[in-house]
Amino acid sequence: MKANQVIIGAGISGCSIAYHLAKKGMKNIVVVDKSYLTSGATGRCGAGIRQQWGTEANCILAKKSIEFFETAKEELEYEGDIEFKQEGYLILATDKPELDRFSKNVKLQNSLGIPAKLLSVEESLKIVPYLNTSAFVGATFCQTDGHLNPFKMTEAFYLAAKRLGVQFFFFEEVKEIIVENNKITKVITDKHEIDTSVVVNAAGGFAKEIGDMVGIDIPVFSENHEILVTEPIEKIQGPMLMSFTQNFYCQQVPHGSFLMGRSTPNQVHSHDISSSWSFLDEMAKTICHIAPKIGELRVIRQWGGSYNVSPDKQPIIAEAENLKGFYIACGFSGHGFMFSPMTGEIISNMILNRKNEISPDLFKLNRFSEKELNAVEQSVV
């Protein structure tokens, strides 16, 4: 069979890229995934979307993506509920130096049109009354940040792409990508041989392995990030609560459950996504310190998922410099879900040779080998 583009990975990035390409008129697009829809990092993520970042590139990606989400249900003609809510992210500063850094972040965010603001402890309590006042010294808040259901949002892209003629092959694994004379000619899966000259690597946790298939070294690694969910209760919390120094995020989703996660220090680089007792222990201690009331809730399930991490904690959204036709969307460092509309927009424009509003240099593959690296994103859990 033949395809104009083969997209590897049916997570949020692959589905968004497929949709944006098809919407711009491309025909004969194939998406291949080795498992089911959202089986990788997308379906395991914390379901938050935020614009409060410390680097310009992340701020712009996030802001434009939220603008897309605001009209996504109509744009994608989705009959279900994407569970979009804009009740903000309340990011706690635990000491004066962190508060000073947040103050700089807010200036940057405001300069880019993101309506974040600094809050005192008292002002924060008006938004989340049950915070432990001795656990933080101030906060930042952005009302237009919020929540989105990862399964439903991905399905919305998936169904819209299918209606536009995109073919999806699930439970099908890419085994080989044939390159002849420095040109991609074929993608071989365990079920098909697909003639194509364009491949998009949206393989999330396995993006490095896909790069290896064509001899492109992508400087990313995968590591397990764990998360848990509680029983659902009546609504008590609007915003996502988060702290980088306390290492956690926690939100109540519209369904009523609380989702919370933290990163494991010195996590080994691997594809492990198992659940650990130590995560549960540390997460419980952290949340009981920050918001003791949440400690009354029962945990019903925990799981893990892969962060695909780049050296500056910002994504690679690029065509490989050494192999034309090989496009990469990976290294989101835990934030591929919330940036997905822009991922689709940027990659589709690159494939169609259209100009992107945002400079592609910010996301190019070879930026890490240059002397002046991008600013490294510090606002990451």
Add this chain to the structure above:
Amino acid sequence: MRDDKIIICRCEDVTLADVKRCLEEGYTNFEDLKRQLRVGMGPCQGQTCSALIQREIAKFTHKAMKDVPIQKTRPLIIGVELRAIKDGAIDES
């Protein structure tokens, strides 16, 4: 009895009609149904619904039940309060 009166998942109020609609839409494995309908995600963790849904998938896909995987089993076995986990924790720091 009507399919929309038969509760398959008591935690999330999912009916047999919901399950059949998703099967018709092409979601024919348990993990997909879980993400569409929340079956297996409630406090009982699929202990009530998983065999019922496995049978519906088997019927729809003309497979034997033993060939239809159910959802991944994840900890915890029963719900435990976060503060109970904290209080029972050994602080090694």
